[in-house]
Amino acid sequence: MATLKDVARESGLTVGTVSRVLNNRGYISEKTRQKVYRVMKELNYQPNEMARSLSTQRTNTIGVIVPHIVHPYFAKMIDSLEEAAYENEYKILLFSSKRKDYLEEKYIEMCWRNRVSGAILFSGLVHTEVFKRLDFPVITIERFIDEATAGIVCDNYQGGVLATEHLIERGCRHLLHIGGVNQMQMPGDKRKVAFEKVCREHGVNYLILEPDDEYYTEMDYYAIIRPVLEQHPEIDGVFASSDLIAAQVIQICREKGIRVPEQMKIVGFDDVNIASLTTPRITTIRQPVKEMAEAAVSALNRVLAGETVAKEMRFPVTLVRREST
């Protein structure tokens, strides 16, 4: 493979001049620039970013640690992060912790050893002391860590209000809320807080189901939802904390001969592809995933440039009406 020296020799210039062309530093005549580019192309020269990273101590790489990849919310988030990274000239090193604390900790260490420019973290179980040691910025999405550089959330409380009020407006009087991640203090918990408050204000009966962590890890809530619907045939409306859960509620209703939306109305959360692929399609609370991903990459970028960014950014959510209500 051609080196910088080869390019210099072939173009009759010094290594310093070729390097200045490559790094866009100092004055270089257009003629010289064109010559260097031509020779680089002829020799098929590719700058070694690894070597360059070592001298600049920056890799332009963002470590992204997610608990799931297959889960449609995280698939969409990864997609949006990859796009935002590309637009800001970063690359994504992707790690899936599968909700195991030792894996998450190991991946954070791998980010460190590989000198990432920064990391983006989602819900996870790592003790916060780990973050105190890091020398790169950490942005969290839908997770509280005091030690993080910045945290990005959607307006979970407002989402809970919109979903619950919509179900009540559509005539539901016996509501069920199915939570997402349990056993942790998560921003998403505010969906439940809002649900309870709105139910009380409207004098509507309600139940709250908080699945253990294992259901979230397996992404399969069937075994915990079905008995609740059987024991409580009065339930006529469900606010599920994800579209994935809402899709499974639709399946259980079909099995039990409960018509959606006539006898049971269902609202999901996230507005990811599954919400548009079920029959009926799912009414849901839309998180602005693309904008949240862009904000995360942009925050990293600005912190690395020495700027100060907001410690917390909360994005608005909207109700998307579809067939399930």
Place this chain on the structure above:
Amino acid sequence: MATLKDVARESGLTVGTVSRVLNNRGYISEKTRQKVYRVMKELNYQPNEMARSLSTQRTNTIGVIVPHIVHPYFAKMIDSLEEAAYENEYKILLFSSKRKDYLEEKYIEMCWRNRVSGAILFSGLVHTEVFKRLDFPVITIERFIDEATAGIVCDNYQGGVLATEHLIERGCRHLLHIGGVNQMQMPGDKRKVAFEKVCREHGVNYLILEPDDEYYTEMDYYAIIRPVLEQHPEIDGVFASSDLIAAQVIQICREKGIRVPEQMKIVGFDDVNIASLTTPRITTIRQPVKEMAEAAVSALNRVLAGETVAKEMRFPVTLVRREST
């Protein structure tokens, strides 16, 4: 941040000895080894993998270029590749080409500039000359490139046979096949070849719908499928080339009052999460995604170790019966 020198000084050893402990080279007494580990921990020393990569010219990174991230097939594939990479001590640099040839070419170049150990590619549009220049192994999944080190496919032909025979056994006499990616020679095309052959052998009427590339890019086939079902009310069975398409066929049937599976039977392809999340759940052809991803990473690993690997690996598929037939 502590350096190798700091560790050496603090433990009263030479840099060479500490380096040997770190790289597991040569004889080191257990006592010395323990001492180095203890000091590394005390000083919170982290080996700089970037610097090490530069000397070994290996980054232990695999560039993965997919056309989609949100598409459930690719989400599952990325998840399985990440897991296989972890088990083989590789990291994943993830790129999404969004079906744009200039992006795919740019990402291949980025893999090169970042000295990846190898790359894994899916369906894409890049001219094969690009691959001749690369100095790292390239493994393809569900894509033919003569220049690639190895290609991994599922048995698309057998999948087409299983799906079509199943529909005929279940009583269908007017079949529709909906293809996936058009405008390219792809291994997946064999699903269609098998479909036609089985229909002819059984004297069953059939139609083939080959959506333009834009539908695949947008992952939304509604506008092309609905008119076909309206113009051909005799159709009583659909073999869709992905579970994503099958989910959309279910939605159109519901809108048109066609009962699934009573009046219309549907078989998908892939067996990814969407197949289990629709109502009714989708009968499908299962690709062994996990095994294919493991084979891809393992092939890269073996090529890098100087071994010879099969140029083509074809994995068996199975019929998974669910509610849509």
